Amino acid sequence: MRSLPDLQRSFTEFLLSPPGTRVDPVLSVEVRGQRVPVEKRLAIYKNNVYAQLIGALRDSYPAVHRLVGHDFFRFAAMEYIRAHPSRSPTLLEYGASFPEFLGGFEAASSVPYLPDVARLEQLYLESYHAPEAAPLPKAECAVLLSDGSAQLRLHTSARLMTSSFPVSRIWEVNVRPAVIDGRIQIPGGAEYLLIVRPHTTVEVRRISSSTHAALAALERGCSVAEALAAGTDIDPGIDLPMHLLSLADGDTFCSCENQ
Amino acid sequence: MSAAAGIGLKPAHYRALLTDRPPLGFLEIHTENYMGAGGSPHRYLAALAESYPLSFHGVGMSLGGAGPLNRSHLARWRELVDRYDPTLVSEHVAWSSHDGYALHDLLPIPYTEESLRALCEHIEQMQDVLGRRILIENPSRYLEFSYSDTAEPEFLVEATARTGCGLLLDLNNVFVSTCNQGEDATRYLARIPSHLVEEIHLAGHSINTVDGEEIRIDDHGSPVCDPVWQLYRDTVSRIGRRPTLIEWDTDVPEIEVLLGEAERANEAAAVPSRDSIQGNRYALAP
Known part of the structure; x- marks a missing residue:
């Protein structure tokens, strides 16, 4: 059994790690799974974390979402979340640097006006x-x-x-x-x-x-x-x-x- | 406060609520969504506070976190509570941030003495800063820790005994968590003393299949399911009526759907639907 700070540190590392990352073996030993395996149970929490943040970005940048379509938006959002994890308990401020991120996002360079549309949506917020x-x-x-x-x-x-x-x-x-x-x-x-x-x-x-x-x-x-x-x-x-x-x-x- | 059911306040319903002022026991907000400085969220909330009691429900305090509470977050909570004077104030028995990272999910804690001490210290700190008692909500859980040495109901009851806080009993969470762990919701509820429960939450959840096994996910995106309605009827007949919230946070439907669910809760608890209306203001029970 690990201390509460240790447990929450490795849980946090797992939640913020790229999709598909293996679960820390110690963490999986300490989590009890009955019918559904531990890895799948932990993945529910990880999905929730990403879904919340992607949803927050989608709410803040509806025109960007519509311009690039859901799949590309999701891809860009995942990359952004990996580079800029949330630091505030409220989602209101999350994603303020998304326009700047899009400006340097190679995969979106074929839509040159995208960062400016994002900037307008950020100023709107x-x-x-x-x-x-x-x-x-x-x-x-x-x-x-x-x-x-x-x-x-x-x-x-x-x-x-x-x-x-x-x-x-x-x-x-x-x-x-x-x-x-x-x-x-x-x-x-x-x-x-x-x-x-x-x-x-x-x-x-x-x-x-x-x-x-x-x-x-x-x-x-x-x-x-x-x-x-x-x-x-x-x-x-x-x-x-x-x-x-x-x-x-x-x-x-x-x-x-x-x- | 009237025992008539309330609903979660969503921006899509601001205008309809303000225009029609349907009979509702209260409106509940996620406190974090009102931490902006001004603008339409505050304008509508202030206008609706003229007609409805408010419940402030936090999702980001991380009461179950190992580290210290976020002081600026506490200060923003305090400002909002001072400004709107909500009738109910609640947070979760969960952690949602660590070492400055905000995870925006209600994460499970092991039920140990170490967790209990951290939780109680944080409940006391929140109560001190806000200058009032809070209610703590049982979480929905998708896993258990192998070294938990207390069951959830006893853990919650002990936290109320140590801090003087009350319980927000989320019946959907009880159902989701006990199903996911192969436990019995009725046995869980029998271990919660009536006098500790000051609010009830009802919501919908989804059923996912993982490796051929069902797991229930608390996504607040559908009507309350029949087994949870049954738990609600049983609970009200055991402990009496409590302010009851219909939560719906994902794919939020038209207001009529939420009002229908609230009406159904009133019928289940046999609360006359208009018993709370007193002119323009809702009467607060003594």
Whole structure:
């Protein structure tokens, strides 16, 4: 008989080992199997561990799952789980580095936009679970925009993203329940995105590159004047304050006290 | 708290529950699923807490672990309990993490004095941090350890005696575990004193065939089976009614299916289905 820490250590090693790994002989001696052999009994627990984690990834990355199909997703998920075992008792955070993993996953290299779709789904989740904050009313936003030295805070749930692919359109057609037959035409190339959840629902909004540059500057803590300059550097003709005000209409900002 | 049956709260049912407010004794959550900071899980849970008592059921504390409890996990539990003040709080007699690795399954412990000491220390720590008693749930098991020197019912009863906690009696787990070990569920249940049981769980399981032998897997993905309904009727007639949960976590069906199972539990325990409704709030029994 082994001590409880020893038993749980070898049990854990077995659970996290690649499928098909032989059971530690000492562990199998200490486990009692009647009709069903010990190895098969232990395998039930191992299957459960992988099933939970694969299920969590599938829930978090539904568009990636649909794009590559279940078998490939399962294969990629198993590889990811082996490389990045869970370290948190809650599954909410599990898989945050899956987009980065897919970026370096040779077997998925024929789908070049896959890591960006995963990144969008990860930001969507972050926004979904982000802390609550009261959105800044448009009138107050207008006052701040007219004061170059002011700070304008993005909402606690706001996330920014850029992609050289039409990633939000690819994502949209893959999370819609409607079945799509055959080829679909997706317009456009690069995208600049704002993902935000001012109320209950997460919104994925396509924005211009200059608006994106201004919001990114605000996110870094720049003043309103610096943010407007960052935006007009990209597109001198744009009426940025008007664009930002229309975002304020969509509850994109929150007051500084929320931070 | 009313003895009318409750169901596990699933995001797919948030809107239907909030719109229709069907008669249910309580709603149970997996506490880990509400450890995000904000957003729709908390908005819906807070709104539903206006109409239903809540039960917080943990799956990740690893009370049966050899190592120390995860302090940040305990702190997040505490925050949630303080915020929502649930009527029931429970965890499992199992381990689910080791040396920082989270395994997300309820793993079996040998029933020895060493395990009992670790378990009781952790139950006490959880009760201290939360500032309240907890209930501990009997696990479903697919194996036994050859050197266990106590049977599960006696082990559980001793843990309650040492820590003052109560029992969440999962009848599906009793059935699954005893079938898998060639034991008798009725004999198991006869060894659980009535006064320790403060909640009952009912769920479905699947039957798998391994090398020509049946093994039952506790997957919470189907209706409660007839032998478990029989155990429920027998248990209620022996110990009386208890808050009873219909658990369904895999391939979650439409809400009507869960409400039907809850209604069936009420009928089995002869609880009038609407006895718990008092206007917009559910009455808590004294």
